[in-house]
Amino acid sequence: MWVFHFGGASCNNCDIEILDCLTPRYDVERFGMKLVGSPRHADVLLVNGSINGRDKARLLEVYEQAAKPIYVVAFGACGCTGGIFAEGLPFAGPVDTIIPVDAYIPGCPPKPEAMISGLMKLSETIK
Amino acid sequence: MGEQLFYFLIYPGMLFAGVVGGLIAWVDRKVTARVQFRQGPPVLQPFYDFLKLLLVKETVLPKHGSAIFFLLAPVLGLFGATASALLILLPAFGITEGFRGDIIVLFYLLAIPSLMFVIGAMASGNPLSAVGASREIKLILSYELTFILVVAGVILKSGQTLYLDEIMMMQQTQGAFIGSISGVLLFVAALFTIQGKAGLVPFDLAEAETEIAEGTFMEYSGTAYAIIKYTKYILLFILPVFVAEIFFGGLTFTGIHILWSILKVVLVLVLMILIRNTNPRVKISQAMRFFLLWMNLLVIAGLVLHYLGL
Numbered sequence: 001m002w003v004f005h006f007g008g009a010s011c012n013n014c015d016i017e018i019l020d021c022l023t024p025r026y027d028v029e030r031f032g033m034k035l036v037g038s039p040r041h042a043d044v045l046l047v048n049g050s051i052n053g054r055d056k057a058r059l060l061e062v063y064e065q066a067a068k069p070i071y072v073v074a075f076g077a078c079g080c081t082g083g084i085f086a087e088g089l090p091f092a093g094p095v096d097t098i099i100p101v102d103a104y105i106p107g108c109p110p111k112p113e114a115m116i117s118g119l120m121k122l123s124e125t126i127k
Numbered sequence: 128m129g130e131q132l133f134y135f136l137i138y139p140g141m142l143f144a145g146v147v148g149g150l151i152a153w154v155d156r157k158v159t160a161r162v163q164f165r166q167g168p169p170v171l172q173p174f175y176d177f178l179k180l181l182l183v184k185e186t187v188l189p190k191h192g193s194a195i196f197f198l199l200a201p202v203l204g205l206f207g208a209t210a211s212a213l214l215i216l217l218p219a220f221g222i223t224e225g226f227r228g229d230i231i232v233l234f235y236l237l238a239i240p241s242l243m244f245v246i247g248a249m250a251s252g253n254p255l256s257a258v259g260a261s262r263e264i265k266l267i268l269s270y271e272l273t274f275i276l277v278v279a280g281v282i283l284k285s286g287q288t289l290y291l292d293e294i295m296m297m298q299q300t301q302g303a304f305i306g307s308i309s310g311v312l313l314f315v316a317a318l319f320t321i322q323g324k325a326g327l328v329p330f331d332l333a334e335a336e337t338e339i340a341e342g343t344f345m346e347y348s349g350t351a352y353a354i355i356k357y358t359k360y361i362l363l364f365i366l367p368v369f370v371a372e373i374f375f376g377g378l379t380f381t382g383i384h385i386l387w388s389i390l391k392v393v394l395v396l397v398l399m400i401l402i403r404n405t406n407p408r409v410k411i412s413q414a415m416r417f418f419l420l421w422m423n424l425l426v427i428a429g430l431v432l433h434y435l436g437l
Contacts, residue, residue, distance in 0.1 A: 024164040029156070032172040037340040040187060040348040067348035068185045
């Protein structure tokens with residue numbers, strides 16, 4: 001699975017936890033996952049951070065540019081529900097109101113174990 | 128005719144070189160992971176990736192750009208890589224002897240995949256791909272001169288013979304070229320050249336994923352990208368074999384020599400992977416200066432030493 005990382009208006013905490021998964025301790029490449037630089041190559045769109053009005057258009061565009069089939073993972077409390085930003089003025093809805101989401105990984109931020117478990121569950125449903 | 132088609136499509140051409148290249152791509156990822164104290168992917172991961180791209184994913188065509196060239200370029204690149212795989216592997220496995228001047232033809236055939244990637248990237252109409260393409264062109268301009276000088280040096284050392292097969296035979300009777308000082312200098316230059324040709328890290332500026340989002344390959348997806356991956360696997364296999372042929376006395380497949388032949392290829396490969404893991408990506412001006420000045424000086428020093436009998 002090749003993962004493209006889309007960061008919304010994130011507080012950067014989730015981004016750091018995602019990077020943790022690539023380090024020697026957690027190493028998601030054991031399962032053949034790697035980060036790719038272009039949405040055209042991606043199998044999984046990993047969306048974190050609260051999605052505000054400006055991010056919404058970009059998220060839609062990235063989703064349309066990605067080669068189908070693509071699986072969307074909402075990462076972190078902000079990606080899943082909006083978290084503490086849910087009632088803020090610029091908030092444009094959690095990820096699943098914009099594009100279809102296949103897996104949710106909650107937490108603020110989710111532990112690397114939670115991310116690996118979520119991605120493994122997703123890859124089981126794909127098979 | 129049937130025999131040639133078998134050579135081209137199955138053994139030792141497209142299918143065989145691609146499968147071995149896939150295994151080598153796994154070795155590459157595994158050694159990289161071990162260098163970084165990680166676990167690394169499973170053995171069949173490159174094949175999973177290839178089959179996923181080939182069979183499952185959709186191929187997106189660029190909106191602004193020429194679809195025909197965009198799709199034709201990877202196919203032609205694959206044929207260029209396969210043709211050079213034939214010329215390298217047929218003498219290596221002792222199936223046929225090749226023909227007079229095949230090492231020169233090889234020099235041109237090995238340039239085809241990179242040029243086709245450039246054409247594909249230009250046809251995609253994406254600005255970042257165009258940046259990648261222009262970088263790739265500059266890189267080709269810098270390393271091709273070094274590469275032809277290395278090939279010329281090898282031809283000189285083998286006493287003006289143009290047969291790849293004879294070059295190997297000569298090394299098996301008179302000792303490998305790596306055994307002399309000039310041979311070592313030529314080998315170092317050849318190692319950096321194939322690093323550039325395979326697009327590995329110090330010279331991966333055409334597909335820098337962190338700055339220009341995979342550059343030349345940015346717009347490719349699905350089957351077209353699978354073909355590009357396959358071409359890359361073939362190149363990753365045949366380039367170390369070529370260097371082993373022209374510097375380590377070729378490959379022989381009888382008895383204990385099988386082990387030696389595999390060790391030679393793995394040695395070149397591990398050197399490439401270690402260079403890849405211990406160096407940062409260079410800027411295009413640094414790459415050009417590195418090849419046009421330092422590597423060419425190294426090769427010319429090697430040629431002078433050869434004339435002095437070293």
